[in-house]
Amino acid sequence: MGIYRRICSRVIQQALYAAVLVMMLAASSLAAGADVVISEIMYNPSSVVDTAGEWIELHNNGVSPVDLADWQVNGNDFEDITIQPDEYIVVARKLTGLVGEESFEAWYGNGDGIWDASDANFRAVDGYFSLTNTGGTINLSDGYYADIVSYLPSMGADGNDHSLERLGADTWNESSALYGTPGKPNGASQGQQQGEGNTITILADVGSAHPVIGVITIGPDEGSLSGVQVIPNPGAQKNITVTVLVSDPNGAGDIATVTASVLKQEGIETVTLSGQGSVNQTSASFTGVMQMDYYNVPGGYLVRVNATDSSGLKATGIAEFDYMEVIAMQLDATQLAFEDATPGELHEVTGDYDPESSYAPTLRNIGNAVLNAEVSGTALSNGGQSIGVENIKYRFFQGDYQSVSTTPAISAINLEAGEMSTARLDLALYIPPGTTSGNYAGSVTIAAVS
Structure with a gap:
């Protein structure tokens, strides 16, 4: 670089x-x-x-x-x-x-x-x-x-x-x-x-001058620290705008192309910046948009800007930004119904790994850090009757069932970041003997934690 x-x-x-x-x-x-x-x-x-x-x-x-x-x-x-x-x-x-x-x-x-x-x-x-x-x-x-x-x-x-x-x-x-x-x-x-003979290569730039890269601006800057901090969009790409001022002693019109590149774990992304008009006789502004995926590793990234003039002479500039860590999750089920639940029995709703199947609960990591889940809930009630919250059970990856509590509890699922990183969530409800018939409603809350 x-x-x-x-x-x-x-x-x-x-x-x-x-x-x-x-x-x-x-x-x-x-x-x-x-x-x-x-x-x-x-x-x-x-x-x-x-x-x-x-x-x-x-x-x-x-x-x-x-x-x-x-x-x-x-x-x-x-x-x-x-x-x-x-x-x-x-x-x-x-x-x-x-x-x-x-x-x-x-x-x-x-x-x-x-x-x-x-x-x-x-x-x-x-x-x-x-x-x-x-x-x-x-x-x-x-x-x-x-x-x-x-x-x-x-x-x-x-x-x-x-x-x-x-x-x-x-x-x-x-x-x-x-x-x-x-x-x-x-x-x-x-x-x-x-064994190639004694050859001296003479290089000379005649009649043209190298372009000069000036200020490079990266946005949006969404942090309060020095430098540039970019916050990912959970589950979606993030547009990063690169704006650069390029000068050429031969005149702004001599600047042929300006590109910006960023090295990510999946390879180098390069975009061509568009001219935004001359600032003065020898300088012009160029801008373009690069994209970061939500699951890209958090940390420092370098943006390399290359400017080439009509004679093929080049200049290079470097700018940096920090891609911040985001912990986020998506749950595809918003409501689950236990039909014809019988007292004295455990009733289950099994999940899967498909985030589009709302009938089978799936947890998806839509951030760029390892994800764990914090689980809590409320009792199911029907007027003056209730089913205790401890009768709601949950498990990830077909492990052992755990009882839900009103106090949040962390489940260490260690779900890695990735384009389609999902975990299966199974929920179960035990109906205690003697429970009065009727329609009961409660809730389970699952939050993303590190």
């Missing part, structure tokens, strides 16, 4: 006697660490298995060496190394292996099972991480500074032996070179290392 964030925070606790020199050195060290970034990703190779072919490249774009001894990738250590100014190093998931065994060295080196200068003119170390082919996030951190990058298959390099190269703070492209450019500036060719 190409998200680029830098989080650089450090608490320097100093005693009253601490020297100014110590503070200056600490600040200098932190600044040097901030110059180390993730510059290239090979997340889904096709010529070798993922365990042997996945790697990331780090670049020190500062002027001072940085010791990476305490650094981690996604919380996992990698071999100690000091990266020099403007140096590119590779952290490989499997750097070396036995001769004839797949590894980074066998793919990019001479296959002797040892990574050294005879393989290539850049350094590489072993890492302990795994990159998912369907997209993910990479966190490079030393505990004080972090470079966090997210990627998606839609960005390129998906199973074609190309890599994702960082061309700017928030700009990623698929490498033009087959097998990527490990250990080299992005856009460089692998040359003789891949």
Whole structure:
């Protein structure tokens, strides 16, 4: 997805006697660490298995060496190394292996099972991480500074032996070179290392400028906290409106397409945003509607906005929203009748798993969280006569019958969220001996709880 964030925070606790020199050195060290970034990703190779072919490249774009001894990738250590100014190093998931065994060295080196200068003119170390082919996030951190990058298959390099190269703070492209450019500036060719000749690809944008994505607004914002909170519609889809301001130095008319994508558990949904007219000579507003299902997992979601101009130049922006948790249920039966009930006997109405059959009670989870049921009821009465509430029985999933009480009781049915997640509800009524004949009416209340 190409998200680029830098989080650089450090608490320097100093005693009253601490020297100014110590503070200056600490600040200098932190600044040097901030110059180390993730510059290239090979997340889904096709010529070798993922365990042997996945790697990331780090670049020190500062002027001072940085010791990476305490650094981690996604919380996992990698071999100690000091990266020099403007140096590119590779952290490989499997750097070396036995001769004839797949590894980074066998793919990019001479296959002797040892990574050294005879393989290539850049350094590489072993890492302990795994990159998912369907997209993910990479966190490079030393505990004080972090470079966090997210990627998606839609960005390129998906199973074609190309890599994702960082061309700017928030700009990623698929490498033009087959097998990527490990250990080299992005856009460089692998040359003789891949047996393809020493080729330098020259890229130039002539006569056109990249579009620029401005403010991205996501609605409706239905929460009181910072950020955007969206509340699902129980049992129905939720429309989410995305509005974005896009600018282009060549003029607003040069903006060709604007799309928005959101990654959900069932896949990526992409919509094309419609132009709402020019704001000024170089800017225009675009809007569109995305849909979330009521059963989508609650939590944070990223919306990736892509803008393309008439020359094919692109820009990417990211916005976030929280899809809130909703606990809700639907019961298809509103009234049940026990006909010709005989005193001294238990009379049953059995349920099923079809939420459309009102004659057979069914409970349906129409939220996005695990559902339990809270059950209570009232006695059945007929003028001055009554049948105690404890004579009403219920059970879920054909378990043991439980007596209803006027005090709400939680039944742990643990009904998962889903497009058609249902539970069978059986109800029964015991008519005590000596009950006077007549028409009795009472109630059972079932509420959704977590």
